[in-house]
Amino acid sequence: MDGEVEKQLLLSGEKCSYSGIPGKDLHSQVFTYISDLNGIELGHQENQHCHSNREQDDWNSKEKKRARRKLYVASVVCLLFMIGEVIGGYLAHSLAIMTDAAHLLTDFASMMISLFALWVSSRPATKTMNFGWHRAEILGALLSVLSIWVVTGVLVYLAVERIISGDYEIEGDAMLITSACAVAVNIIMGVTLHQTGHGHSHGAGNSHSHSHGVGDHSNPSVRAAFIHVVGDLLQSIGVLIAAFVIYYKPDYKIIDPICTFLFSVLVLITTLTILRDVLLVLMEGTPKGVDFNLVKDTLLSINGVKALHSLHIWALTVSQPVLSVHIAISMGSLVWDQK
Incomplete structure (x- = not known):
């Protein structure tokens, strides 16, 4: 199973954003998982994309x-x-x-x-x-x-x-x-x-x-x-x-x-x-139903992820969890979207 499939299983179809292209040390600035969050519309640079889940937007609006x-x-x-x-x-x-x-x-x-x-x-x-x-x-x-x-x-x-x-x-x-x-x-x-x-x-x-x-x-x-x-x-x-x-x-x-x-x-x-x-x-505590250690282990299990730190999990509101983490990847790994 390649890294992309594992990543999709981890994200389960929810929204995600990637900030910062990894440097020479292959340490990405931040990986962020955001459940149902409409961010600011910004201009796109080459090879950087933002994907949104329109179904989730529609569902949240109807709710x-x-x-x-x-x-x-x-x-x-x-x-x-x-x-x-x-x-x-x-x-x-x-x-x-x-x-x-x-x-x-x-x-x-x-x-x-x-x-x-x-x-x-x-x-x-x-x-x-x-x-x-x-x-x-x-x-x-x-x-x-x-x-x-x-x-x-x-x-x-x-x-x-x-x-x-x-x-x-x-x-x-x-x-x-x-x-x-x-x-x-x-x-x-x-x-x-x-x-x-x-x-x-x-x-x-x-x-x-x-x-x-x-x-x-x-x-x-x-x-x-x-x-x-x-x-x-x-x-x-x-x-x-x-x-x-x-x-x-x-x-x-x-x-x-x-x-x-x-x-x-x-x-x-x-x-x-x-x-x-x-x-x-x-108080920005870990949301109910989210296992901090399980999330950490799941991220580390993705192909190419060598280490992670600064893992934070909180919620904007009861039904909208947010995750941010700094990750280090191995040479030759492709764990971010380059489409």
Whole structure:
């Protein structure tokens, strides 16, 4: 098997770029592997070419369009019902419903941030931002998580205050109707945002692989919004249970702030996974599912590669890994494209 075939197996049909023609010591300046990255359009010199994967570009563009469509639909539903829930919470004198409305406000704000992030990340690379604007999605997801942490802290404080004072009355019927509608609306938003994406990758020899479900190919902005909705659904279910109890047993009104407290804690827990992924990208850690030693061994196994150093693997966003490495090649080897 020649070096070109091994190289194609390594790259698996994804984007790659080669910088620097090897010198007399046959030490190339850098070998870079970039998954789905639109670079700056530059003039080409003789015997230097840049190859792009148009299928991956089309797939990424379609993925972002689907993400925007999901966020648009969910944000409209969220805004409309948030207004209805504020009215229902006011009529029911229920802190739990009002706090659920506050969660919806946070969800709506996070979706707006995510939509802005998706728009910014679609902008082309520039000489200043030569990796593009992909990190905007990660920053949007981070702001989304932090915002719900702040609001949840306020809700916990209000719940504790109501438990201590005990000076409140609950309208059970209004609370029951509003909370039932809240559960239904959150389910609708969850179904809208749930990602059952169908990912493709085309490798050497026309091999074709698929990936399904929420995973490495999921859009981080949509995923963050989905986590928000799941957390809000958990609280809405708690409010609905509390509404049933208060409707039949009005003296048990303390359940209203207790449920607010308990389910706010659950909301915080649900954000930990997305926060972990966001911090991994921001700290430029090795992406999930990538074995550093395996990548190193695979590069060294290519015919003509004598040694390598300065191997770095990171990600621009959750689904866009990047690799750069300095390699030394043996005399007479052809491990770069000269077409």
